[in-house]
Amino acid sequence: MSDPQISYGVLSNIIGHSNDSGWLAPRGVVLQILKYKRDEKNIRFLLHDGKNSAPGFCTEAPEGLDLSDLENVPNSLIRIQNYSVRPMKGKYYLLIRTSEYIGKGEFPSEAPTALPVASNSTEIFSFVNDQHKLTKKEDQTASNDSRHPQSHPQKKSNGIFTEISALTPFTTKWRICARVEYRSDIRTFRSKTSGNDGSLFNITLVDKSGEIRATGFNEIVETYYNMLEPGSVFVISGARINSANKKYSNLKHDYEITLDRNTTIEPADDFSESVPKMIADFTPLDKLADVESESVINVIGVAHNVYDATSQMSKTGKEYTKRDIILVDKSLFMVRVTLWSETATKFDESKQGHVVAIKGVRVSDFNGKSLSVLASGLVINDPEIDEAYNLQGWYQNGGLDSNFKWISNSGGDGKFETPEKYLTLQEATENRLGMSDTPDYFITMAVINRIIQREPYYPACTQPNCNKKVVQQTNEKWRCEKCDVEIEKPNYRYVLSVPANDYTDQIWISCFDETAQVFLGVSANELYDYYQSNDEAYKHVMEDYNHNEYIFKIKARKEFFNNVERVRYQVVNIHPADFITESRKLLDDIQQY
Ligand SMILES: [Zn+2]
CATH class of the missing domain: 2.40.50.140 (Nucleic acid-binding proteins)
Structure with a gap:
């Protein structure tokens, strides 16, 4: 026997029909509280209808019920005016928005049965009461009938969410x-x-x-x-x-x-x-070689190395911030990713060695392949997705000690792979690299301490595949002898000779446009503009360029200068040194002795 006021057996009716199109939920349902629990977020009840029980969550306490008196709560009867049915972990519960306390009832003589587990659907969501918002007056006269005498309104979404x-x-x-x-x-x-x-x-x-x-x-x-x-x-x-x-x-x-x-x-x-944690189609790093330049993709990897954020000067003389990180993944490839402005400043340096997912990076063919985060891009540290847990586990269980390779273009141009061993500058000169009849190539790690040359660029022809020096005519236009054309505005290109140092020696290296840009941080056109109009910005580039260590791939070739044989060192490729990889290589070298 249960209290006569209780809406006997109503729960199976409500829950069984909660997903039926056009079904109208009974109103003014009276249920009894069996158990009561409260946390910061919710008021939780176990409710019964004399036959079955189901959990109920209240957003507000039932009107007139004193929840502070714990002893008093169980066996209270509440009338529920506004509620909906929601699935949770395979079961259903009532989300109760408004309800009122109507008195005490006897505890049921038999324990009610918990309602059966719901079907496999977790996406059913039915606002049972949305179709007839109750006024207080109506509520008092509402019967417990499962059918309400009212035409059934069309229920377009069928209780299922819109995708x-x-x-x-x-x-x-x-x-x-x-x-x-x-x-x-x-x-x-x-x-x-x-x-x-x-x-x-x-x-x-x-x-x-x-x-x-x-x-x-x-x-x-x-x-x-x-x-x-x-x-x-x-x-x-x-x-x-x-x-x-x-x-x-x-x-x-x-x-x-x-x-x-x-x-x-x-x-x-x-x-x-x-609901998924995030949606992204991540391109594995070993597939980057095949991605076309300028494509926008998503990547996920471990931030193997996080460089300091550095300030640079823009074309307009405005300061901006950039930060490079080296991303690695299980393919054992690594790639440089550049973050800009706020994204660069806000990147947490303590996240070195952590997984980072980046949505919206532009692929560039610069030095093999590199990535640049778009202004609209998203950088998510430690994303809570399976892929991230996998990567983190791999990295911590030995992955970080891998010998990572830079990504090279599939075309072969700009190929840049980490070789087994670097040469010191002394080794390069002592082994007379470049003194034979064919050029020698070697890789070394060095710094560029100073730039002596002023205006290290020349006005170049803009015709495809030309780049020859152009000369300004009396008519203000620029003429290319090779192409036999006149152009309005030349394209400035770097040609720069600088001393490169390591702890053993110094050599003079010549850098052309693409390689000089790496450590100067601006294009030759930008530097030319600064020289014309913004002395501060020009000085900033020439003196405060990045003095970090770089890995150079150098072509050593014999040439004659004033009838004297000497070696000319030309930079083929340049890349910021990845300090973790470098120090590990050094350790390996030491262990061989
Ligand atoms: Zn030309």
């Missing part, structure tokens, strides 16, 4: 269940039209089908920013969908969401298992 990939401005009554993969900082701006200060933030939402960007302004920032924590899952509906502004985002979705006053966002962490 993110299916969202368009024409999708009506959509409701997505998505994880916040990324949340930006709050940015402030001044409106051009009103002159008022505003604020905004954006998030990337992800589900199994894809990802979409969402933006919130002003009061939405205040209401939702803190709640939309990265990694958490939410059910979102009622927002505007507009065309995506590809300038700010490199997501594939054609549309993006604008959160506004009509938007509903509800935490839904119980759906966590069915």
